[in-house]
Amino acid sequence: MSDHDPDTGSFIWYELMTPDAAAAKAFYDAVVGWDIDPANSIPGGGPVDYRMIKRADGGNAGGLLVLTDDMIAHGARAGWVGYLHVADVDRTVAAVEADGGTTLMPARDMDGVGRLAMLADPWGAPFYVMTPTPPSGNPDAKSDVFSVDRPQHVRWNDLASDDQDGAIAFYRKHFGWTQEGAMPMGEMGDYKFIQKDGVGIGAIMKKLPQHPRNAWTFYIGVDDIDRALAAVKAGGGTPASEPMPIPGGEFSVHATDPQGATFGLVGPRK
Structure with missing residues (x-):
């Protein structure tokens, strides 16, 4: 390659x-x-x-x-x-x-x-x-685990970092990403969007003091944010908040599963 x-x-x-x-x-x-x-x-x-x-x-x-x-x-x-x-x-x-x-x-x-x-x-x-290594018989196979709009795929990749601009420069240099656009978040600063070949793949934000470490959070697409949130609660997970509106008319929520892994959900409200 x-x-x-x-x-x-x-x-x-x-x-x-x-x-x-x-x-x-x-x-x-x-x-x-x-x-x-x-x-x-x-x-x-x-x-x-x-x-x-x-x-x-x-x-x-x-x-x-x-x-x-x-x-x-x-x-x-x-x-x-x-x-x-x-x-x-x-x-x-x-x-x-x-x-x-x-x-x-x-x-x-x-x-x-x-x-x-x-x-x-x-x-x-x-x-x-x-x-x-491509699958046998399919040398041109492409991964489809990420999608900007489909449920059951990861739809958004979110990095919280102590050095927001340093992280943007690091991933741009080593992985060819771009950074265009941002959403103001008050005292948290700007939520800076990142792209791969012009496609929005996520954002990099300044890590909040209450977060224990610098880390990626992956937002998984769901068919109905309220149904999914109810399942999180019923299954022993811990949501950080109620669903929050995001650009485009959908909603997102950050949560922790019963074993302690953090993740996000994104989808419509039905």
């Missing part, structure tokens, strides 16, 4: 890390309408328990990694993390480290999946970089 690969810088996968896969399945299936695999999706098992998150249209919305006691003992915690497509994982790792980022998981190859590494930006927000 060349440096000009149009996929470079795209979110191509999302992963939920959780210590309780059965509870996560019950929760997200009810909230979003997914059908998370009830058992390890890796043929023949493997060193980790990894399950596909299936959409109603037959595609995958991402994956679920079951955290083991050993992973938790080494600092892993429940949460969502995104994967960014790059043309060269090793070169990206070196460039990110040179700009103050850190490597959380060294680059490695996974048979049939691709080469990947887990990094953190200079302010500590984690993400994966990946050069995927």
